[in-house]
Amino acid sequence: MAGRRSLADACSRWNATIADGSARVMPQHTGMAGHMASDPSDSNGIETIKPSAVTFAARLQFDDIHHSYHGKETIRGITLTAEPGEMLCLLGPSGSGKTTLLRVAAGIEAQARGRVLLNDREIAGPGVFLPPERRGVGLMFQDFALFPHLSVLDNVRFGLTAMPRAAAVDEAQRALERVGLSHYAGKFPHALSGGEQQRVALARALAPRPGVLLMDEPFSGLDSRLKDQIRADTLAILRHSRATAVVVTHDAEEAMRMGDRIALLRDGRLVQVGTSEELYLRPASIFAAAFFSEINEFPGVVRGRRVETPLGSVPAAGLADGAKVQIAVRLSGIEVSEEGGSLPARILSRRFLGVVELLNLAVPGTDQPLRARIRAGQLAHGLRDVTVSVNERDILVFEKDG
Numbered sequence: 001m002a003g004r005r006s007l008a009d010a011c012s013r014w015n016a017t018i019a020d021g022s023a024r025v026m027p028q029h030t031g032m033a034g035h036m037a038s039d040p041s042d043s044n045g046i047e048t049i050k051p052s053a054v055t056f057a058a059r060l061q062f063d064d065i066h067h068s069y070h071g072k073e074t075i076r077g078i079t080l081t082a083e084p085g086e087m088l089c090l091l092g093p094s095g096s097g098k099t100t101l102l103r104v105a106a107g108i109e110a111q112a113r114g115r116v117l118l119n120d121r122e123i124a125g126p127g128v129f130l131p132p133e134r135r136g137v138g139l140m141f142q143d144f145a146l147f148p149h150l151s152v153l154d155n156v157r158f159g160l161t162a163m164p165r166a167a168a169v170d171e172a173q174r175a176l177e178r179v180g181l182s183h184y185a186g187k188f189p190h191a192l193s194g195g196e197q198q199r200v201a202l203a204r205a206l207a208p209r210p211g212v213l214l215m216d217e218p219f220s221g222l223d224s225r226l227k228d229q230i231r232a233d234t235l236a237i238l239r240h241s242r243a244t245a246v247v248v249t250h251d252a253e254e255a256m257r258m259g260d261r262i263a264l265l266r267d268g269r270l271v272q273v274g275t276s277e278e279l280y281l282r283p284a285s286i287f288a289a290a291f292f293s294e295i296n297e298f299p300g301v302v303r304g305r306r307v308e309t310p311l312g313s314v315p316a317a318g319l320a321d322g323a324k325v326q327i328a329v330r331l332s333g334i335e336v337s338e339e340g341g342s343l344p345a346r347i348l349s350r351r352f353l354g355v356v357e358l359l360n361l362a363v364p365g366t367d368q369p370l371r372a373r374i375r376a377g378q379l380a381h382g383l384r385d386v387t388v389s390v391n392e393r394d395i396l397v398f399e400k401d402g
Contacts, residue, residue, distance in 0.1 A: 057084035057085040057211070057242050057243065057244050058084060058118055058119045058136070058211025058212050058244055059081065059082065059083060059084050059117075059118070059119055059120065059244070060081070060082040060105060060116075060117070060118055060137075060211075060212045060244060060246065061080075061081045061082075061115075061116070061117040061118075061120075062078055062079060062080045062081070062101065062104075062105070062114065062115075062116060063079055063114050063115040063116070063117065064077050064078075064079050064113065064114040064115070065077070065078045065079070065101065065104060065111050065113070065114035065115075065116070066111060066112045066113035066114055067097070067100055067101075067104060067109065067111050067112055067268075068112050073268060074097050074100050074268050075097045075100055075101060075104070075111070075268045076097075076267070076268040076269050077114075077269070078097070078101060078114075078265075078268075078269070078270050079270070080101075080263055080270060080273065082212065082244050082245075082246050083244070084244055085242055085243075085244055086244055086245075086260045086261065087235070087238065087245045087247065087258055087259050087260045087261075088244075088245070088246050088247070088259060088260065088261055088262075088263060089246075089247050089248075089249055089254075089255035089258055089259035089261070089262045089263070090102065090246060090247070090248045090249070090263050090265060091249055091250070091251075091252060091255040091259075091262050091263065091264050091265065091291070092250065092264060092265035092266055092271075092291075093250060093266070094250065095267070096265040096266050096267060096268065097265050097267075097268040097269075098248045098250075098265050099216055099217075099248050101265075102139075102214050102216055102246060102248050104116060104124070105137065105212070105214055105246065106132055106135070106137060106139045106214055107123075107124065107129070107130060107131055107132035107135050108132060108139075110124065110129060111124060118135065118136060118137070118211060118212065119211065123135050136210055136211045136212075137210050137211065137212045137213070137214055138205035138206065138208065138210035138212070138213045138214065138243075139205065139213075139214045139215075139216070140201050140202065140205050140213070140214070140215045140216065140218050141201075141216060142216050142217050142218070142220055142221065143221070144197050144198060144200070144201035145201065146189040146197055146200060146201060146204075147189070148188065148189055148190060149188075150188075150189075151185065151186055151187065151188055152176065152181065152184050152185050152186070152187050152188070152189070152192070152200050153169070153172055153173065153176065153185035153186065154172075155189065155200055155204055156172040156175050156176060156200065156203045156204045156207050157169060157171075157172040157207075158204065159204050159205075159207050159208045160172060160207055160208060171207055172203075172207055173185065175203040175204070175206060175207040176200075176203050178203065178206070178237055178240070178241070179199040179200070179202055179203045179233075179237055180199065180233070181196060181199055181200060181203070184196065184200075193226075194221060194222050194223065194226075195222055195223075195226050195229075195230045198218060198219070198222065198230060198234070199230070199233070199234075201218075202218075202234060202237060206237070206241055206243065209243075210243065211243070211244065212243070212244045212245070212246065213238070213243050213244070213245045213246070214245075214246050215245060215246070215247045215248065216248045217248050217249055217250070218234070218247065219231050219234075219249075219254065220249075231254065231257065231258065235257075235258055247259070252291050252292050255276070256276035256280075256292075259276065260275070261273060261274060261275055262274065262275070262276055262279055264279065264288055264291060266287055271284060271285060271287060271288055272284040272285075272288050276292075279292055280292045280293065281393075283396065285398055286326045286328050286396070286398045289328045289330075289396050289398075290328065293330045293331070293332060294330070294331040294332075294371070294373070295328040295329060295330055295331065295396075296328070296329040296331065296368075296370055296371055297326060297327065297328055297329075298310060298326075298327040298329070298366065298368070299324070299325070299326065299327070299400070300324075300325045300326075300327050300397070301322065301323070301324055301325065302316045302319045302320065302321055302322065302323045302325060303321060303322075304321065305317065305319075305321075307319075307325055307327065307397055309327050309329070309395065310363050310364070310365040310366040310368075310370070311329060311334075311342075311343065311363070311370075311388070311390045311395065312342065312343075312390070314327075314392060314395045314397060315397075316397050319397070319399055323399055323400075324399075324400040325397050325398060325399055325400055326397075326398045326399075326400050327395065327396070327397055327398075328395070328396040328397075328398070329370075329390060329394060329395050329396075330394040330396075331358075331371050331372055331373045332373055332394065333390050333391040333393070333394020333395070334370070334372035334373075334388055334389075334390050334394075335374075335388065335389050335390065335391070336359060336361070336372050336374050336378070336379065336386050336387075336388050337379075337386065337387055337388075337389075338379065338380070338383065338386055338387070339386075339387055340387060341386070341387025341388045341389040342387070342388070342389040342390075343363055343364065343387060343388050343389065344363075344364065344385070344386075344387055345361040345362060345363045345370070345385075345386050345387060345388045346361065346362045346384055346385055346386070347359055347360070347361060347379075347383065347384050347385075347386060348360040348361060348362055348369055350379075352376060353376070354376065355375070355376055356373045356374060356375060356376055357373070357374055357375075357376050357378075357379075358371065358372075358373055359371065359372045359373075359374060361386070361388065363388065370388070372388070
């Protein structure tokens, strides 16, 4: 199937999606394999649904999705579902495939194998590929893609041109009210702050009432001082709209703040999916553990269902004797005190970070410095010799890959 489309092509197709103002979904298959229910309104068998009929909280499914660029596999068999009304965060480092998966859902990219379904209807697969303007999904680009020559109201109304003008203006005004920008209706995008532009883009994406809203790192370009408030405002708006949302981010804390569930990706594969609590407390791999918290890593070998670490012996349940393992110790789980800890340690360096201090410590049994985060002011300035202890739940043991 076709590979990456150009950004210009993607934007033009999404402009057509916005301008179309309607969502189209594939009809149910009939009982005969390979035949679609006919629709006299569309020679391709595609049923047209007016904006007011679009159902909120659609289910979006990825079924064994594969995708390649120039012979290099970028998505490797991902199966994942965003449930109706759910906020699903796609999380991972650069190159993990999260944005590509979003583009596959939008129809900007075509998968090499697998299916995409919306409310159990196939919108991309071996025999079907609906273009973006017929999928009934909304997409927010990272740069918001507002039209500089249109007013704020007309930017939002641009997605409603299938409606009568008066109704479209009214709907656009309501969308702006939902994001708190109705008083900016007559202004132009250049007169707005980054956060205000983000809210206009959100209003435009939600105005046609898509079944699923796709958001590609929507807060990455915002000032860090404003990001928390704008993110909270956006989440409240999405909750009120009841739309299903799939959000791409590389920030684990952002995913934990926003997502009902998080799908963690690496090298085009799904590493783990679950709630933020599940991924933090029960990571499936040392990669997952390191993505959700700062860790110290040590090698080890299982002996008698336990493994020795520089911080003591810990259980290694389910691992065979002699198995090589990786041990992760969360920085936040290490307690440092002047005395009374289980191990002696020496402070090699300390860095004041405001609320906390970052320490590098020398401990017996390893040449590798042990890192710890402690509350600022907890230790006297100039103190060198200390003791450490660790909460056992913050020591995680994983079988070594390969």
